[in-house]
Amino acid sequence: MGIVAAGLFVAVFPGNIAQLTEHRDAFGLDTDRGRVIRLFFQPVLIAWALWATDAVGARRAGACPGGIVPPPLDADVDMTVPTLALNDATTIPQLGFGVFQIPPESTKEAVLTALRAGYRHIDTAQMYGNEQGVGEAIAESGIPREELFVTTKLNNNNHDPADVKRSLRESLDRLGLDRVDLFLIHWPLPTVGDGDFVATWRAMVEAREEGLTTSVGVSNFQPDHLDRIVAETGEVPAVNQIEVHPYFTNDAAREATRRHGAQVEAWSPIAQGAVLDDPVLVGIAGDVERTVAQVVLRWHIQRGDIVFPKSVTPARIEANFALFDFALSEDQMAAINALDTGDEGRRGPHPDVMDIVPD
Ligand SMILES: NC(=O)c1ccc[n+]([C@@H]2O[C@H](COP(=O)([O-])OP(=O)(O)OC[C@H]3O[C@@H](n4cnc5c(N)ncnc54)[C@H](OP(=O)(O)O)[C@@H]3O)[C@@H](O)[C@H]2O)c1
Structure with a gap:
């Protein structure tokens, strides 16, 4: 050119x-x-x-060679990842990197690629079996701990209050950290055992008070689950991490989360790739000269949700980070909102019935 x-x-x-x-x-x-x-x-x-x-x-082309964010085309455009305030006086980067389904042996390399591209927020879980790879990447990166935001989640077999702090200490060992930034109850499991996720939530708050985690939150909590833990403990989670993407906008759970003063984290933000061939999204991507994945991730950002797309592909890891030099119009946002298909659009299980507990 x-x-x-x-x-x-x-x-x-x-x-x-x-x-x-x-x-x-x-x-x-x-x-x-x-x-x-x-x-x-x-x-x-x-x-x-x-x-x-x-x-x-x-x-x-949305290029970020070497992970260095290019200067904005328009001086009014801020290319840095925004941080959102949490209700416990801390902050969280709005864009991060998710590691669900990354095999343990590939995790270190994928996370290092993400850190080189500029990501500073990593979302893992006890269930993913790859906390150690995340920890190795953090150690090898040399990035100061205070510049990173690390989340992990309580596995479904650790809901007993006696297991919460024990399992978090084991996570910290695997991660090579002395605390995480955010620890979440992964699933509420209302039909498992006595379904007492309130007792589990109390133990999460104790883990925060002991300094094992800076913030505590929940994941896959429906509006009534949120109402219950807040009413019975007075403790509001910092975030609720729930499934959200254009085919399942999950607005009832988003609104309940916000009503309680918590931030929404949107998991499977590109529906694990299922939305990428959608003609409406392809059309918008052409109009704004970005990829479909970038358009969808930008839609989440403009809705105010936190996202952490997963990829093991270096070019996609870099492209998914280039979201801050363009914007979607109100009409484009509305066209994407209109793709919602309600519960039919879910990729994962319904939180009311999810009952898988590992041995
Ligand atoms: N709390 C929960 O219950 C829960 C549940 C699910 C997920 N999560 C969290 O949310 C994160 C993200 O969700 P997710 O991993 O399920 O799905 P996702 O981020 O919506 O999609 C990941 C898939 O999309 C592909 N992909 C990524 N970027 C792409 C691009 N630019 N173009 C084309 N394809 C692209 C990836 O392929 P390649 O890897 O082959 O590039 C991968 O197959 C997880 O990693 C995890 O941290 C939480």
Whole structure:
């Protein structure tokens, strides 16, 4: 692109000079001073044309070479990942990296790729079996601990209050950390055993008070589950991590979460790839000159939710991070909201009936 522009420039510029020189008396171009000005400015202008066209092209493609965020095209656009306030006076980066279904042996490399690309928020879980790989990547990255936000989640076989702190200490050992930033009850399991997720929640709060985690929250909690833990303990979770994507906007659970003053984290933000061929999304992606995944992730960001797309593919890891140099219009946001298919759009189990407990 830059080479083409420079070629055109070189071809056109002498023509302009020829025209001008017909009026050289008026422009003074046949003087020594005029020749010096031309000799100096022609290479400067060619260099500028090369730089400007390549820089614009790279940003249109959403490129972040080496994970370095390019300067904004528009001075009003902030390219950094926003942080959102949590209700316990801490903050969380709105964009992170999820590691569900990344095999343990590939996790360190994937997380290192994400950290190099600029991600500073990692979402793992006891259930994923890959906390150790996350910890190894954090250690190898050399990034100061205070610049990172690390979440893990209580496995379904650790709901007994006696198991909460024990299992979190084991997670910390695997992660190589002395505390996590956020610890979540992974699933409420209302039909398992006595279904007493309130006792589990009390033990989570104790783990926070002991300093094993900075914040505590829940995941897959329906509005009535949230109402119950808040009414019975007075402790509001910092976040509720729930399934949200264009085919399942899950607005009832989002609204209940916000009503309690907690932040919404949207899991499976691109529906594990199921939304990527949608014609409405493909059309919007063409209009804004971004990928469909970037459009969907940007939709979440503009709805105010926290997202952590998962990928093991370096180019996708980088592209999923390039969300802050474009915006969707109100009409585009509304068109994506309209793709909701309600409960039929769920990819995961319904939290009221999810009862899988590992041995
Ligand atoms: N709390 C919960 O119960 C719960 C449940 C599910 C997920 N989560 C969290 O949410 C995170 C994200 O959800 P998820 O992993 O289920 O699904 P996701 O992020 O919606 O989608 C991941 C899938 O999309 C592909 N992909 C990623 N970026 C892409 C791109 N730019 N273009 C095309 N394909 C792309 C990935 O393929 P490749 O990897 O092959 O590139 C992978 O197959 C998880 O990792 C986890 O941290 C939480």
